[in-house]
Amino acid sequence: MENDGNQKKKKFKVIPPPYRIKMVERIEMTTKEIREKAMEKASYNTFLLPADLVYIDLLTDSGTTAMSSNQWSRMMLGDEAYAGSKSFDRLDGAVKEIYGYKYVVPTHQGRAAEHLMSRILIKPGDYVPNNMYFTTRRAHQEMAGATWIDVSIDQAHEPTSNHQFKGDIDLKKLKTLIDEVGAEKIPYMSIEANINMGGGQPFSMRNLKALKILCDKHQIPVMLDGTRLVENAYFIQQREMGYKVKSIKKIVKEICSYTNGATVSGKKDALVNIGGFLACNDEDLFTEVKSLVVVFEGLHTYGGLAGRDLEAMACGIHEMVDDNHIAARVNQIEYLGNKLLEANVPIVKPIGGHGIFLDAKRFLPHIPQKYYPAQALTAALYIVSGVRGMERGIVSAGRDPETREERKPKLELVRLAVPRRAYTNTHMDVVAEGIIELHNIRKKISGLKMTFEPKQLRFFQAQFKPLKNELIQK
């Protein structure tokens, strides 16, 4: 699975996107002085910056998609009936056709589906195994009283490992957990497609099949985080034996067939600005979700969304499995990643499906983890280039719910997530230039101390101050 040499020799080929641009949105370049002031005012947290002071916004690829002309026209057909809307039928049909699950409940976004699933399936004292963690998914597992257990392979935590399927489950770790706590204490196996915190890394079909067999043996349902399922399917198509000839649509369906249900944020692969859903094959779970969704989201045929949002998501679900679309999408990330690798900027390898991840531990070896190197690097990148990214390291990892100690993840990263269909490769050139400029002055960047820490998902609103007078020394 390790084929470092191979990748280097291959010449990079640009795959053009299967669309042209019909409408544009103006963005403004600011000066370094303006950005320095803005970053200080935002307490060195890029979540607290006003968006109009950002030139190229790679904070997240969530809800930042450019919708297609088809999606916009379908929004006019949104059926806003409170109950039994036609737009729900079209979403229900799209999920059944593309994912293949029997039952569908819309939610306003992914974490709402995670909330419902965790509340229904988890009892206090349970254990939920995961391939690494996603922030909202783990938060809902822990708030429902479960202990989060990482059963990802060791290579997932090694930024320099070129393992092709870092999203794989270490089945030995899972077996050990089952032996230690008993299958009845494991309400479900949580598996995330194209693990976000690991750098946008896929699991293999081979590993998923083996996982399903093991879980079936112990009657543990496999619940997918299908938010980045299409990107994962693309890597399976490109990297796994026997899948080159299969369409993304077929691979997506095959993945789902080895799972019992999924929570999905429509704001990523499904190409919408808002929306999500929970889908499953178990009728009892469906019944429980339907009765809980009315308390937190809305009736089970709209789940907190307008009819037009259901309509746009139904359309996006069909568009996301277009082979040409996903090839161009991932290729754009590779275009950016290769430029950085050529300039010896330390990034997570292999290049991920939704963004590139700067390795702050190697970028800023002079800043110990307790002074939040990835947070400092994110802030410095904005000041130098006007590009906005997000910390994915010790700040995002938060605290252990029992000991209240800071979790110290091996990966200390800055994520630059590329919105779908929104930027051109020329923008990627500008991003690469900014990062390379920052890399040249890296020794001048200082660490941060935290001055305000929110109770939940602290990375969104935490505030910081530079250890020295300025973040970037003159």
Ligand SMILES: *Cc1c(COP(=O)(O)O)cnc(C)c1O
């Ligand atoms: C974004 C995301 C979620 C949460 O979805 P929201 O729509 O932001 O609530 C869950 N899992 C993964 C992998 C994500 O990337």
